[in-house]
Amino acid sequence: MGLLPFGELKAVVVQVVQSDYTEEVLERFIQHVLSVALSYLRKHGLQSPLQLEDRNKEWQDLALDIVAPLFMRNPAGEFVLFQRYFQRLGPPLEEMEEELVDSSLRRLVIQKTKQELSRMLRDYDTQTAKVRRNILLSIKNSPRVGMHEVQRAKFVFLLPSGEEDQTNGSNLPVMPYEVLRQQALSGIGPNDNSLKAVLNLLESVRAHPDYRDEVPLGDLIRAVRECFLRARGPLPPPPAPGQYQGLVSEEIERAKNEVLETISRKLRSSYLKKGKMTPAMEEAYYKAIREILDDWVEAGQARPFYQYLATYYRELSETEYRRKERKKFEYIVKTAQTHFRQKLEKVL
8 A cells, every 4th residue: 555546535535534434444544644754754854864773763663653643533533633634724625626635635744744853853862953953043143154945955055255145056966965974074173163064064065066055954964963973972882891800899989989979079060059950850860870880880881861860860751851851961971981981991
């Protein structure tokens, strides 16, 4: 199954919206909606900053997650979201042309897909979301950067001095992402802010003789993000098995306590005293980080970071963690692990 043939779609949509459907009709409708979302994901998903491999999901699973909320039913078995949507369009569904039903349904599904991709980006990749916000603000506020849209794809370019929104009109191809990525890695410095990174990258794009002087916004964000994450470095990897075998437990414990004392001072001075953290949360941070270091030196990270923190702060939901605590907590964990590794290697 897949997209419904033209000429059959309207009849199926009418039956579903009016709750006069069989299981076979509903299955065909679900497959049609799923195919629309899947087509959009395959075309635009990899151009967005959200990378599918980071979520360990197949395209089909991701599409199912996205369209599932559209199929909420009330106790009477009515698909209320579809009913409200088509009622707001104006003419009765039975009187709509097939083309209007098709385009309206596509618009709804694509809008929902975009919303869910944006939500996943915020929830699962806060660093990318921050980079994206900073880049968009840089583009909006800089008189040197322009952006325009072609067939729903946004392109960014460097404005010529003294000119308004204008590109070179070249027939050259758009710079492939891998080429753009190499330009970014060689042209963006570790201390560059978002605006400087964008300007440096667009300068190199404009100077390249083989490509147009504009790049897709999604590609620009991905390239800048990778440069920023490389500069900050990933979380330290866990020790190799037996790496610290020559250390006695007292030496490991001493190094861990020194790190935890440093972390405790930072929690008090930077968060607790400034009212950015409650005493209960500060205590939960300390205990969770201690447990993380214990697991890390023995067998690597054993659980997701949220579960460590929620063990000592049981009121914390996973949604609240992602929204308020994740960025702060994982930064402190990374700092603790880095210092802990340095101390253990120094003892060795």
